[in-house]
Amino acid sequence: MNKVFSVRLWSRWCALLCCLAVLPGAALAQLKIDITSGVTDPVPIAIVPFASTGGADNGVDVAAIIQGDLEGSGRFRAMQRSAMTSTPSRAQDVQIAAWKSAGNDYVVVGRVSALGGGQIAVDFELLNALTGQQLANPRFVGSSAALRDAAHRCSDVIYEKILGVRGAFATRIAYVSVDGQPPAQRYQLIVADADGAGPRVILESHQPVMSPAWSPDGQWLAYVSFENKRSAIWVQQVTTGERRQVSARAGINGAPAWSPDARKLLLTLGGSGGNPNLYILDLGSQQLTRLTDGPSIDTEGAWAADGQSVYFTSDRSGGPQIYRQGIEPGARPRRVTFSGSYNARPRLSPDGTQMAIVTQDGSNYRIAVQDLASGTVRVLSHGRLDASPSFAPNGAMLIFSGIEGGHSILQRVSVDGLTSQRLRAESADVREPVWAPFTRPQG
Amino acid sequence: MRKILSLLLVVTVVALGACAHKPPKDTGQTAGSQVPAGALANGAGANGATGGAGAGTGEDVAGPQEGILAQRIIYFAFDSSDISGDGMALVTAHAHYLVSHPMMHVRLEGNTDERGSREYNIGLGERRAQAVRRAMLLQGVAETQLSTVSYGAERPQVDGHDDAAWAKNRRVVLNYVQ
Numbered sequence: 001m002n003k004v005f006s007v008r009l010w011s012r013w014c015a016l017l018c019c020l021a022v023l024p025g026a027a028l029a030q031l032k033i034d035i036t037s038g039v040t041d042p043v044p045i046a047i048v049p050f051a052s053t054g055g056a057d058n059g060v061d062v063a064a065i066i067q068g069d070l071e072g073s074g075r076f077r078a079m080q081r082s083a084m085t086s087t088p089s090r091a092q093d094v095q096i097a098a099w100k101s102a103g104n105d106y107v108v109v110g111r112v113s114a115l116g117g118g119q120i121a122v123d124f125e126l127l128n129a130l131t132g133q134q135l136a137n138p139r140f141v142g143s144s145a146a147l148r149d150a151a152h153r154c155s156d157v158i159y160e161k162i163l164g165v166r167g168a169f170a171t172r173i174a175y176v177s178v179d180g181q182p183p184a185q186r187y188q189l190i191v192a193d194a195d196g197a198g199p200r201v202i203l204e205s206h207q208p209v210m211s212p213a214w215s216p217d218g219q220w221l222a223y224v225s226f227e228n229k230r231s232a233i234w235v236q237q238v239t240t241g242e243r244r245q246v247s248a249r250a251g252i253n254g255a256p257a258w259s260p261d262a263r264k265l266l267l268t269l270g271g272s273g274g275n276p277n278l279y280i281l282d283l284g285s286q287q288l289t290r291l292t293d294g295p296s297i298d299t300e301g302a303w304a305a306d307g308q309s310v311y312f313t314s315d316r317s318g319g320p321q322i323y324r325q326g327i328e329p330g331a332r333p334r335r336v337t338f339s340g341s342y343n344a345r346p347r348l349s350p351d352g353t354q355m356a357i358v359t360q361d362g363s364n365y366r367i368a369v370q371d372l373a374s375g376t377v378r379v380l381s382h383g384r385l386d387a388s389p390s391f392a393p394n395g396a397m398l399i400f401s402g403i404e405g406g407h408s409i410l411q412r413v414s415v416d417g418l419t420s421q422r423l424r425a426e427s428a429d430v431r432e433p434v435w436a437p438f439t440r441p442q443g
Numbered sequence: 444m445r446k447i448l449s450l451l452l453v454v455t456v457v458a459l460g461a462c463a464h465k466p467p468k469d470t471g472q473t474a475g476s477q478v479p480a481g482a483l484a485n486g487a488g489a490n491g492a493t494g495g496a497g498a499g500t501g502e503d504v505a506g507p508q509e510g511i512l513a514q515r516i517i518y519f520a521f522d523s524s525d526i527s528g529d530g531m532a533l534v535t536a537h538a539h540y541l542v543s544h545p546m547m548h549v550r551l552e553g554n555t556d557e558r559g560s561r562e563y564n565i566g567l568g569e570r571r572a573q574a575v576r577r578a579m580l581l582q583g584v585a586e587t588q589l590s591t592v593s594y595g596a597e598r599p600q601v602d603g604h605d606d607a608a609w610a611k612n613r614r615v616v617l618n619y620v621q
Contacts, residue, residue: 208597274573297566345560
C-alpha cells in the first residue's frame with residue numbers, strides 16, 4: 001500500500017505501531033475516495049509517467065499521485081496511460097501537436113532524480129498543449145521519504161496555474177474513527193494526508209474522543225477525550241505524540257478552538273450547574289476568561305480571522321442559532337443566522353468572508369455556507385444527517401461527515417457546489433473531519 | 444472448556460490491569476512519543492467486548508436490583524429534557540432509595556440521538572442529566588450523592604440511524620458508583 005514513510009517519522013512511529021499491534025483488531029481505517037460529482041467540462045490533461053534516474057523514486061508513481069489528486073478534485077480528466085504513444089520526461093522531448101490532437105489542453109512531464117545523502121529532486125514542466133507554452137517548471141527537493149508530499153505539491157502548482165486557486169493537496173486531515181458495537185466501541189483519532197493516504201492513529205480509547213481542532217501551525221491537535229470517564233480537553237503534538245491535559249473542570253469541557261495566534265483556546269465549560277458557556281483559556285498563563293453567561297447552551301465557538309471576535313452556537317432564542325460576539329469585556333452577542341430553526345457549529349472560511357454551518361432542511365441536517373456580508377445561505381450537501389463541516393485551507397472546499405449505507409463517511413464538496421467526493425473507511429464509522437492549515441514542505 | 448475460559452479471563456484481567464496505569468495523569472505531564480492509549484483498559488470497552496456490563500455503559504450492576512429500581516434508564520422525547528410520567532416514577536423510586544441510602548452515589552449520564560451537531564448535543568445531554576438531578580434534589584437526595592456527565596451523541600445505546608434507534612438513545616442513565 002503506502003510504501004512511503006518519512007524515515008524520521010518512521011522511527012518515531014515504529015514503537016507505536018508495535019504497541020498498536022498488540023491491541024485487539026487495531027486496524028487503521030484507510031479512506032478510499034470516490035468522485036460523486038464533477039464539473040461537466042473537466043480540463044483534459046495528460047500526466048505522463050515521470051522518469052526516475054537510478055531508482056530515485058523508490059517505486060513511488062509520482063504521476064499517478066498527481067493524477068489521483070487532479071481527477072479527485074472533479075475538475076480534471078486525465079488521459080489514459082495506455083493511449084499515450086510516447087512518454088517524454090522533459091519539455092523539449094514533447095511533440096506538443098500530438099498531445100493536442102489526442103484531446104489534451106495541458107501536458108505534464110517530469111522526473112525524479114537522486115541528489116545524494118537521501119535527498120531527491122522532483123522536476124516537472126506544465127505545458128499548454130495549444131501553444132506549447134511552458135506554464136510552470138518547479139523543482140521540489142526533499143528527503144526521498146517525502147516523495148508523496150512532493151507529488152501533492154506538484155498537484156498544488158498545476159491546480160493553481162490552470163484554475164487560479166491554490167491547491168490543497170499537500171495538506172492533511174484529522175478525523176475520528178469508531179468501530180465496534182455499543183457499548184464496546186473503540187474510538188480513534190487519526191491523522192492522514194488529504195487524500196486519505198498514510199493514516200496514523202494518534203489516540204485510541206474505549207471512551208469517546210471528539211472535537212479535534214488543528215493549531216494554526218498544523219503541529220498540534222486539541223480534542224476532547226472522555227478517557228477518565230468525564231470530558232477533558234487535551235492538546236497533543238501530532239508528530240511526537242506528546243500531549244497535555246489543559247482543562248478537566250467540573251461538567252462539560254468541550255469544543256476547543258485555537259486562536260489565530262495559537263496562544264489561546266476558545267472552549268465550552270459547563271460547570272457543576274450544567275450551563276454550557278464560552279470561555280477563553282490562555283495556554284501560557286492558564287488564565288480563564290468568561291465570554292457568555294445565562295442558562296442557554298452556548299458552544300461550538302469559532303474564531304473570526306482577526307481573533308477579535310468569535311462565532312458560536314446558542315439556543316438563547318429557543319433553538320440553536322449562530323451568534324457573533326467580540327472578545328472584549330462587556331461585548332454583547334449579535335445573531336447572524338435567521339433562516340431556519342436549526343443552525344449550528346459555525347466554521348469560518350480562511351479569508352473570513354463565509355461561514356459553514358449545520359442547518360436543518362426539512363427533516364434533514366445539511367451543510368450550508370452563509371455569505372457573511374450579504375447573509376445569503378446556500379445548502380451544499382444532500383444527505384440526511386450531515387455534520388461537522390470544515391474548510392480546506394484554500395477555502396475552495398469543505399469536508400464534512402454524513403451517513404450512507406448505515407455508516408458514517410466523510411464527504412467533500414466544493415464551495416461552488418459543483419464537485420463532491422466521498423471518503424469511506426471499509427470497516428469503521430469515520431466522522432468529525434478537520435482539514436489542517438497549510439504547512440511547509442516535509443523532509 | 445470452562446477452565447480455559449476462566450484462565451483466559453484471568454490473563455485478560457491481568458493484562459488489562461497492567462495497562463491500567465497508562466493514561467497520563469491530570470498533572471500536565473507529557474506522554475512522550477507514544478500513541479496515548481486513552482482509556483483502552485478502563486471500564487466499558489474492556490468488559491463490553493464480551494457483552495457484559497461495565498462502568499459507564501449504563502448497565503452497571505452496582506446498586507439496588509429490586510423491582511423498579513433495576514431499571515436505570517429514563518427516555519426523552521425529541522429535543523426535550525422534560526421527564527415523562529414513567530420517567531418520573533423511576534426517578535422518584537431511585538430518589539427514595541438514595542435518601543434512605545445516603546452513602547450511595549449515582550452518576551447521571553445524559554445522552555442524545557445522533558442528529559444535529561455534536562458539541563451542541565453535548566449541551567442537550569447535560570440538560571437532560573441536570574433535569575434528572577434537579578428532580579432528585581427536590582425529593583431530598585443530597586447534592587453529594589449525584590454527579591452528571593453528558594456524552595451527547597457519542598455513546599449510543601443502539602447503533603442505527605432511524606427513529607427506533609434514536610428513541611433508545613435519547614436517555615439519561617442512572618449509574619450507581621461505589
